[in-house]
Every structure is written in structure tokens, then in C-alpha cells.
Amino acid sequence: MRTLLALVLALSVVPSALASEQRPTQAELEGELVCPTCKTTLDQSNAPIATRMKQFVRSRIAAGDTKSEIKEQLVAQFGKGVLAAPEQKGFDLIAWVLPIVGLLAGAGVLTMLAWRWTRRPEDDLPLLE
Amino acid sequence: MTRDLKVAGQLGALALVLGLLGLLVWKIASDDAPVASVGNPVPRFDLPTLSGDGRVVVADHVGEPMVINFWATWCVPCRTEAPLLERAAKRYRDRVVFIGVDVRDFNGDAKKFVADYGITYLIAYDGPGKLWEPWGITGLPETFFVDRGGTIVAHKIGEISDEAELDEAIRKTLS
Numbered sequence: 001m002r003t004l005l006a007l008v009l010a011l012s013v014v015p016s017a018l019a020s021e022q023r024p025t026q027a028e029l030e031g032e033l034v035c036p037t038c039k040t041t042l043d044q045s046n047a048p049i050a051t052r053m054k055q056f057v058r059s060r061i062a063a064g065d066t067k068s069e070i071k072e073q074l075v076a077q078f079g080k081g082v083l084a085a086p087e088q089k090g091f092d093l094i095a096w097v098l099p100i101v102g103l104l105a106g107a108g109v110l111t112m113l114a115w116r117w118t119r120r121p122e123d124d125l126p127l128l129e
Numbered sequence: 130m131t132r133d134l135k136v137a138g139q140l141g142a143l144a145l146v147l148g149l150l151g152l153l154v155w156k157i158a159s160d161d162a163p164v165a166s167v168g169n170p171v172p173r174f175d176l177p178t179l180s181g182d183g184r185v186v187v188a189d190h191v192g193e194p195m196v197i198n199f200w201a202t203w204c205v206p207c208r209t210e211a212p213l214l215e216r217a218a219k220r221y222r223d224r225v226v227f228i229g230v231d232v233r234d235f236n237g238d239a240k241k242f243v244a245d246y247g248i249t250y251l252i253a254y255d256g257p258g259k260l261w262e263p264w265g266i267t268g269l270p271e272t273f274f275v276d277r278g279g280t281i282v283a284h285k286i287g288e289i290s291d292e293a294e295l296d297e298a299i300r301k302t303l304s
Contacts, residue, residue, distance in 0.1 A: 037258075048203035048204070056235065
């Protein structure tokens, strides 16, 4: 039952992700791109360069570019600093993986400590015959 | 065995703390690194030209007086300053090297700007703004005047108001 639910959930998420990649909206891109001068996302900025970038995004959406294509064009101009989140490939993948590894390691340590604390001291004593 | 593990864990934690402390010291030390300012040597840079057909290398021009102007198309005062700089570049041709650095800007917009204002001096392109922090840029436009010895002798934050102000700063690079 759980597997079926997970499958249904996954299948419902994939099409929307694909649609977002193929037909990105102005609002979502403005939330995923950073203004190079003020370091906030475009939707939070009215700096002149942010206004120009919004205009660029609008024109590329109208031209039918995908989300990745628009981001790539902006990275080519301004560097990776324009991306609000690191890319999920290459070295930048570490930024995504490391927090998960840290969480798992933390959970492991906590589990081990909890197991040790809940053990009664007499558990460690050798049994007397 | 358990005791060995405990000691190893403590040593690991100590190494981690020392490592983080080292990073903090390094960060503070690098933040204090001298930025471009009057009396300091001009920081070197090597950037592509705006047209993309070559490089602008500051080290190649040390020994010549330089005017290095940071600008962008979205900067309104840069538009009024551009003709002033172009006229000066023509007036001081063969005596002073003029370098424009287009920062945090669309390459295409900058090319159009250069064509519209008939700029003939060297233009470097720094789209990602790599020079912004090392040079201590606070806003645009910003202009540095460098003498033959490679020392910054004048620095203007904001728009150069007129020819007299520009000439006075250029004279410092020639003396």
C-alpha cells in the first residue's frame, strides 16, 4: 500500500516538474535567480540590474526557452552567483548531499547515544553462575 | 578498546574545532587584504575584452599612466560620464591608457552602449563582477588614476562631474 502511495506521489510530481522546465513562469524564475548587486532574489529586488534581468527572463520565456536554457544564459553572463540554489550536478552536488549526510550521521549518533543511555548498568555485568 | 575510541573521538573533535578556527582566522585575514586605494599599488587583473577578441591585462600597462573606470549600462551616471571619458581618452592619446571595466552587466547591452557613445578606449568585461570585492568597489561609476610607477594616485567614487576634475586627476598620474 505504501509503495503504491509513493508511486502515485512520484508520478504526480514528475509531470509538474517537467512542465516547469519546459514552460517556466516569470514568478518561479524570479525566485530562483539572484540579483548580482544586491544578492537577493530577483523577486525581492528593484535594483536596476535586477529590473533588466527580469526583462531578459520575460523575453526568453516569450521566445520559448526552457528554464535550464534561461539559467544557462544568465550564468554565462554573470557567473554561477546568479543561481539562488547550487546546481544539482558536479561539485555543486555536494551542497545538496552534505546536509543529508550530516542529518543521517547526526541521527546515527543520537540513536547510538540513546541506546547507550537506556541500557541498565547491570546489562554490562557478567552473569554469575 | 572503548577508551581508545573515546580518545580518538576527542582528538577528532579537537582537530575539527582547530580547523574551523583556522578557517575563521583565514577569513578575517583575507577580509583585511588591501583593496584598491590611493597610495596602494594597482591590483592586477586579466579580463577578456568586451568584444571577446583579446584580453585586458593591467600588468601589461604598468609603466604607463592609467585611468581605470568601472561602469555598467544600468548605471545612470555612467551614461553622462562616458562622453567625458571618451573626450579625455582622445585628448591624452599616447600619454595615458584608458581602461573601462564593464561590471555585472549584459555583454550585449554593453556592446550597444560602447557603440552608442562611440567609446574607442579599451573595455574589459567582468560580467560576474569578480573585481568588485578585491577592488573595494562601492557603487558605479568608480574611477582609479594610476601613475607610471603603478601606484593609485587618485580615486573618484561616483560620477566625475566635469573636465576640470578629470584633468586634475589625470595630471597626478603624469607627474
